[in-house]
Amino acid sequence: xxxxxxxEYFSDGLSEELLNLLSKIPELKVIGRTSSFSFxxxxxxxxxxxxxxGVANILEGSVQKEGNKIRVTAQLIKTADGSHLWSDKYDxxxxxxxxxxxxxxxxxxxxxxxxxxxxxxxMASSPSNTAAYNLMLQGNYFLEKxxxxxxxxxxxxxxxxxxxxxxxxRLWAAVGHCYILHLTWDHLDRKEGLQKARIAANKxxxxxxxxxxxxxxxxxVKMWDFDWAGAEEEYEKVLVLxxxxxxxxxxxxxxxxxxxxxxxxxxxxxxxxxxxxxxxATFFNFGQLLYHTGHLDEAVASYKKALExxxxxxxxxxxxxxxxxxxxxxxxxxxxxxxxxxxxxRIYGLILTYNAMGRKKEVDDLLNDYIARLSKDNMYQIAxxxxxxxxxxxxxxxLEKSYIAKESRLTYLKxxxxxxxxxxxxxxxxxxxxxxxxxx
Numbered sequence: 001x002x003x004x005x006x007x008e009y010f011s012d013g014l015s016e017e018l019l020n021l022l023s024k025i026p027e028l029k030v031i032g033r034t035s036s037f038s039f040x041x042x043x044x045x046x047x048x049x050x051x052x053x054g055v056a057n058i059l060e061g062s063v064q065k066e067g068n069k070i071r072v073t074a075q076l077i078k079t080a081d082g083s084h085l086w087s088d089k090y091d092x093x094x095x096x097x098x099x100x101x102x103x104x105x106x107x108x109x110x111x112x113x114x115x116x117x118x119x120x121x122x123m124a125s126s127p128s129n130t131a132a133y134n135l136m137l138q139g140n141y142f143l144e145k146x147x148x149x150x151x152x153x154x155x156x157x158x159x160x161x162x163x164x165x166x167x168x169x170r171l172w173a174a175v176g177h178c179y180i181l182h183l184t185w186d187h188l189d190r191k192e193g194l195q196k197a198r199i200a201a202n203k204x205x206x207x208x209x210x211x212x213x214x215x216x217x218x219x220x221v222k223m224w225d226f227d228w229a230g231a232e233e234e235y236e237k238v239l240v241l242x243x244x245x246x247x248x249x250x251x252x253x254x255x256x257x258x259x260x261x262x263x264x265x266x267x268x269x270x271x272x273x274x275x276x277x278x279x280x281a282t283f284f285n286f287g288q289l290l291y292h293t294g295h296l297d298e299a300v301a302s303y304k305k306a307l308e309x310x311x312x313x314x315x316x317x318x319x320x321x322x323x324x325x326x327x328x329x330x331x332x333x334x335x336x337x338x339x340x341x342x343x344x345x346r347i348y349g350l351i352l353t354y355n356a357m358g359r360k361k362e363v364d365d366l367l368n369d370y371i372a373r374l375s376k377d378n379m380y381q382i383a384x385x386x387x388x389x390x391x392x393x394x395x396x397x398x399l400e401k402s403y404i405a406k407e408s409r410l411t412y413l414k415x416x417x418x419x420x421x422x423x424x425x426x427x428x429x430x431x432x433x434x435x436x437x438x439x440x
Contacts, residue, residue, distance in 0.1 A: 011063035012037070012144075013137025014072065014101070018059065021105040023244055027114050031055060032246035032276030033144075038309075050079025053277060057085065059108055068094045074104050076111055086111040094130050132165035136174065143178055148187045154178050169208035176200030176217035183224070183408075185314070186377050190224075190406050197221050212241040216248055223251070224408055226435055228259050246276035250285055257289045259437060260414040265289050280310040284319070291323050292415040299323045314342065318349045326417055330356045344374045348381045352418075355388060363389075380409035384418040395419075396427050403434065410435065 016033055023030040031053045039049050046058055061074035075087035086107060092100050139157035142150040155178045162171050176197040183193030198221045204214030219234030232255060238248040253268030269286045276282060283306040290299035303320035306313050321336035330353055337349030347370050354362040367385060375382060383398035402410055413419070414437055422428045432438045 007063065007065045009138045009141035010065050010070075010134070012040075012141055014063055014097075015040075016140065017101050018104055021101060022059075022108065023242055025109065025114070026243055028109075028112075028244075029055070029275070030244060032279060034279040034281075035276045038278055046077055046079050046082055054274065055079060057112065059104075065094075070094060070097065070100075072100065072104070074107075076108055094134070097130065097133065129165045132161040132168065132171065135161035135164070136168075136171055139174060139178075143174070143181070146181065146185070148182075148185070151178060151182055151185075151187065155182075167207060169204045169211045169214060172200045172204035172207065173211060173213035173217050176204065176221070177213070180217060180220045180224070190408070194221055194225055194406075210241065212238045212245060212248070215241070216245070216251070219248070219251065219255075223255055223258070223411075225406070226410070228255065228436060231255050244275050246272045246279065246282070249275065250279075250282050253289070254285050254411075257285075257292060258411045258414060262289065262293050262415070266293075278309055280306045280313045280316075283309065284313060284316055287316075287319060287323075288412075291319065291326070291417070292412075294417075296323050296327050300327075312341070315340065315345055318345050321349050322352065322418075325352060325356050344370075344378055344381075347374065348378065348385075351385055352388070355385070377405070377407065378409075379405060380407050380412070384416070387419045387421050390421050392422060392425055392427075395422055396425075396431070399431055403431075413437065 015037070019030060019033060019036060022028055035053055049058060050056065056079055058077050058079055059074065060077065061072060064071040070090075070092050072090045072092075073087070074090075076085040077083070078085055088104075088107065090100055090103070135157050139154045139161065142154035142157065145151075155175065158171060158175045158178060162168070162175065165171065176199075179188065179193045179197035179200065182188040183190050183197070197217060201214055201218035201221055204211060205218065208214070215234045215237040219231045219238065222228075222234060223231035232252070235248050235252040235255065238245055239252070242248070249268050249272035253265045253272060256262070256265035256268060266289060269282065269289060272282050273279075273286070283302045287299045287302035287306065290296070290302055300320065300323050303316050303323065306316045307320070310316075317336040317339040321333040324330070324333035324336065333349075333353045333356070337346060337353050340346040340349055347366055351363055351366045351370065354366065367382075370378070371382060379398045379402035383395045383402060386392075386395035386398060399410075413435060414432070419428075429438065
């Protein structure tokens with residue numbers, strides 16, 4: 001509600017800070033950022049929101065910021081009947097923002113009449129410098145947009161904040177997370193990105209090992225480095241500190257899918273959905289898990305849910321198409337493959353579909369073009385294509401190339417339906433051992 005309408009990052013940041021504070025309280029079920037923020041600025045009935053999120057109460061409010069002055073209004077509403085449990089208005093200088101967050105969180109806890117088993121160390125990891133804090137909120141705002149340009153902006157802003165406050169654990173965790181997202185979407189050289197993310201995560205933990213974010217980022221680093229046991233250890237530390245951390249639950253479920261602990265992966269992913277019930281990435285991950293375990297109808301529903309929540313979600317059309325191919329529905333698969341925006345993934349999807357249709361010439365022509373122009377970062381997909389064509393020698397050659405490049409797609413390896421033709425070959429067992437997956 002600021003006059004210049006240029007403080008959305010600040011109101012988003014304050015909302016997320018409150019969400020993080022409340023989520024540290026084990027007695028509360030607090031819905032994650034993506035699902036909570038999806039209702040921002042919408043005039044939707046609170047009872048409907050409560051039903052969609054599975055919550056009994058909603059905290060909402062507004063922020064005005066002019067210069068160094070802020071005004072925050074907040075109200076706690078019961079979703080069953082729309083009644084107000086509590087409301088208040090706060091006028092503060094920016095320097096009082098940390099105390100303000102505590103005050104609001106404490107008021108919510110009081111009104112919900114919670115007898116806390118533990119009192120969270122609420123502001124231990126917030127930047128003490130308000131300029132650095134303001135920059136961190138700006139960085140978070142751009143980070144959530146996820147595209148290459150905005151991730152670059154976020155990283156620049158975080159580094160600017162670190163120049164002011166280099167001893168802040170949360171800033172280092174944010175930098176590490178930004179590097180992870182860059183390399184996840186192939187915006188950055190993998191080895192360089194992993195190394196920088198590892199340094200940032202370790203720095204965060206060294207500064208404050210009670211901060212879940214540092215352990216979460218280190219878990220992501222270890223997972224993408226195929227250190228499965230190390231990643232599991234870090235995710236477990238996060239969930240001790242924040243049992244309702246939806247991202248950690250989802251990532252641990254993803255990890256268990258990678259190592260073949262499929263039943264546990266399903267349970268963790270379902271639990272993640274309860275804490276962030278309308279997050280597209282969770283339904284995308286769940287679709288992958290269901291695809292791997294042969295629950296094809298459920299996989300279709302999960303991918304469709306991801307696309308319903310975000311019609312532009314990267315690769316969702318491709319993976320939905322792959323499920324249709326397993327179901328023997330190449331025409332439906334073709335419809336999905338052609339909707340993928342990324343050229344490399346779209347051509348990969350077309351190759352799979354033409355192969356299912358028995359159109360060998362189209363497959364040969366597209367595959368030759370794919371290898372010539374787009375093989376970088378796509379070695380694993382080429383291995384899959386050769387595997388379904390039963391060319392095992394070339395499939396293993398490209399798996400080896402994928403391993404050397406440390407491609408993230410190797411996380412699909414265990415249980416990948418497209419690699420079934422390789423599983424009886426002794427080279428497959430040897431490759432699992434190299435990936436440290438033989439005993440999982």
